Amino acid sequence: MSTNAGGHTTGRHGHSGSVTWPEARAIALRAAPPWPVAEVSLPMAYGCRLARPLRALVAVPGVDVSAMDGYAVAGEKGPWQVVGRVLAGGHAHDEVLKPGEAVEIATGAQVPEGATAVLPYEAATVTPAPGRSSAAVEPPGGPPGGSTGVGEQPPGGSTGPGEQLPGGVAGVGEQSPGGVAGVGEQMAGPGASRWAGVTVSGVVDEGRHIRRRGEDVGLDEVVLAAGTTVTPAVLGLAAALGHDVLAVHRRPEVAVLVTGDEVVDEGLPEPGRVRDAIGPFLPGLVEWAGGRMGARLRLPDGAAPLHTALRRHAEAGRRACPGSEGGLQGADLGGLQGADLIVACGASSKGPADHLRAVLDELGADVLVDGVAVRPGHPQLLARLPDGRLVVGLPGNPFAALAAALTLLVPLLRGERYEPGERATLAGAAKARPPAEGCHGTAPQRGPEARKGHGLAHPRDTRLVPVRRSGKGAVPVGHDRPGSLWGAALADALAVIPPGWDGEPVELLDLPD
Numbered sequence: 001m002s003t004n005a006g007g008h009t010t011g012r013h014g015h016s017g018s019v020t021w022p023e024a025r026a027i028a029l030r031a032a033p034p035w036p037v038a039e040v041s042l043p044m045a046y047g048c049r050l051a052r053p054l055r056a057l058v059a060v061p062g063v064d065v066s067a068m069d070g071y072a073v074a075g076e077k078g079p080w081q082v083v084g085r086v087l088a089g090g091h092a093h094d095e096v097l098k099p100g101e102a103v104e105i106a107t108g109a110q111v112p113e114g115a116t117a118v119l120p121y122e123a124a125t126v127t128p129a130p131g132r133s134s135a136a137v138e139p140p141g142g143p144p145g146g147s148t149g150v151g152e153q154p155p156g157g158s159t160g161p162g163e164q165l166p167g168g169v170a171g172v173g174e175q176s177p178g179g180v181a182g183v184g185e186q187m188a189g190p191g192a193s194r195w196a197g198v199t200v201s202g203v204v205d206e207g208r209h210i211r212r213r214g215e216d217v218g219l220d221e222v223v224l225a226a227g228t229t230v231t232p233a234v235l236g237l238a239a240a241l242g243h244d245v246l247a248v249h250r251r252p253e254v255a256v257l258v259t260g261d262e263v264v265d266e267g268l269p270e271p272g273r274v275r276d277a278i279g280p281f282l283p284g285l286v287e288w289a290g291g292r293m294g295a296r297l298r299l300p301d302g303a304a305p306l307h308t309a310l311r312r313h314a315e316a317g318r319r320a321c322p323g324s325e326g327g328l329q330g331a332d333l334g335g336l337q338g339a340d341l342i343v344a345c346g347a348s349s350k351g352p353a354d355h356l357r358a359v360l361d362e363l364g365a366d367v368l369v370d371g372v373a374v375r376p377g378h379p380q381l382l383a384r385l386p387d388g389r390l391v392v393g394l395p396g397n398p399f400a401a402l403a404a405a406l407t408l409l410v411p412l413l414r415g416e417r418y419e420p421g422e423r424a425t426l427a428g429a430a431k432a433r434p435p436a437e438g439c440h441g442t443a444p445q446r447g448p449e450a451r452k453g454h455g456l457a458h459p460r461d462t463r464l465v466p467v468r469r470s471g472k473g474a475v476p477v478g479h480d481r482p483g484s485l486w487g488a489a490l491a492d493a494l495a496v497i498p499p500g501w502d503g504e505p506v507e508l509l510d511l512p513d
């Protein structure tokens with residue numbers, strides 16, 4: 001037996017056959033398989049982890065483009081003769097720009113070969129052709145409602161030759177929304193006569209406001225490592241780099257078996273019945289931990305229904321393997337055919353209706369965790385079926401089930417992405433209910449130790465205590481009986497209190513928000 005950094009002993013401990021809480025979590029992490037890889041469309045990849053590094057299928061930008069609305073000019077000194085216009089998404093200017101020439105250009109439009117820099121409208125002085133009105137250089141159809149075309153008189157003043165247009169008033173980009181200059185319009189060639197004699201001047205630095213091909217991302221450059229979680233930004237980046245599908249470890253699908261003849265799914269439970277309080281919290285927890293919620297089946301008490309459901313799942317798994325034929329029809333599989341992992345709620349303890357352990361044995365499962373020295377949640381199970389699929393057994397008491405899910409299920413679903421929680425001091429520990437004698441805890445400690453809050457500790461078992469983070473540390477919220485989720489609903493974390501805890505900072509396990 002050894003002691004880890006959190007002060008827990010590791011190895012078999014506490015209840016017969018059970019392992020310590022840190023060891024149970026470590027076993028689950030070791031058991032987490034790399035979930036199957038699939039090529040999925042971008043929206044489907046959201047929340048999954050990349051199975052392969054993300055490479056750029058195209059350079060970004062793909063060609064040299066303008067970073068500003070203005071004029072692409074050739075040669076370092078103006079004035080430049082305007083010879084056309086290029087819009088984003090339109091035709092490129094098909095001639096090499098000669099020194100002394102310029103094209104009006106939109107942000108994102110391809111910069112013509114030969115261009116030295118882009119002169120933004122704000123820095124440009126446009127001079128109409130001598131003896132021609134500004135209308136002569138208007139784009140076809142004239143400027144859109146109120147905006148000023150190149151060389152047109154700006155509001156509130158006359159535009160004499162050489163006068164600078166007000167920044168942003170005239171612009172290719174402004175004309176497009178008005179439908180004046182269609183996307184792709186290019187005024188080189190015959191249309192260039194409209195520009196005859198129009199010049200533009202200003203001061204440019206070589207290369208200024210030109211985004212060069214591959215400047216953001218080079219062709220074939222690796223931008224993200226395998227294992228990266230696909231966030232909204234990753235989806236946008238992948239699209240920008242030319243991807244329509246991504247190879248991801250698809251999110252494991254979790255099927256849930258809810259046992260218990262006394263458990264009802266809706267309405268007011270009659271005396272002797274209880275509402276299912278575990279089924280409702282699992283979908284959110286599974287999604288939060290990176291899984292996908294699959295089928296939920298209600299099973300009557302008894303070994304046979306549990307045996308049948310798990311055996312069918314194993315057969316469904318074999319059918320799902322490439323090359324396997326025959327077997328059960330989809331309708332017979334009870335919705336378990338897609339599941340990578342099964343969670344069984346209840347039936348994990350030692351009562352006459354608690355058959356999970358025996359059924360797993362009958363099915364030849366390898367039981368990896370059979371009870372954990374933790375309160376609440378000690379009758380929790382982790383087993384691997386002969387086909388490799390994992391079964392997590394959660395206790396029937398709802399808060400115990402939540403604590404067990406955070407112990408085994410979340411590490412299994414997160415795998416390599418799992419990170420232990422931060423450490424925090426425990427404040428106001430007196431609010432927490434000291435563990436009661438018996439199966440759910442031990443007698444509270446008395447004296448100065450208890451006043452420091454050490455009464456929360458159990459001599460042999462870890463305790464998981466609902467807390468809320470505050471400026472003064474984590475504050476136990478109370479209401480933490482195994483059968484009630486009240487405390488967990490008030491809390492934002494479970495404090496992990498090691499056996500024999502003496503007041504040092506404790507790990508906080510996040511609760512799903």
Ligand SMILES: Nc1nc2c(c(=O)[nH]1)N[C@H]1C(S)=C(S)[C@@H](COP(=O)(O)OP(=O)(O)OC[C@H]3O[C@@H](n4cnc5c(N)ncnc54)[C@H](O)[C@@H]3O)O[C@H]1N2
Nearest residue numbers: 260274275276277278346347348349350354395396397400
């Ligand atoms: N002789 C022993 N008895 C018990 C032990 C033990 O070690 N020895 N452990 C106790 C602890 S701790 C727990 S937790 C429970 C776990 O029991 P099971 O996992 O077998 O679950 P059940 O017996 O079916 O139910 C326990 C309790 O929870 C209620 N329940 C069950 N399912 C749900 C649900 N989906 N939603 C809400 N409530 C549910 C059920 O009605 C029972 O009250 O065993 C102790 N006994």
Ligand code: MOO
Nearest residue numbers: 376377378400482
């Ligand atoms: O799992 Mo039980 O207390 O530990 O409710």
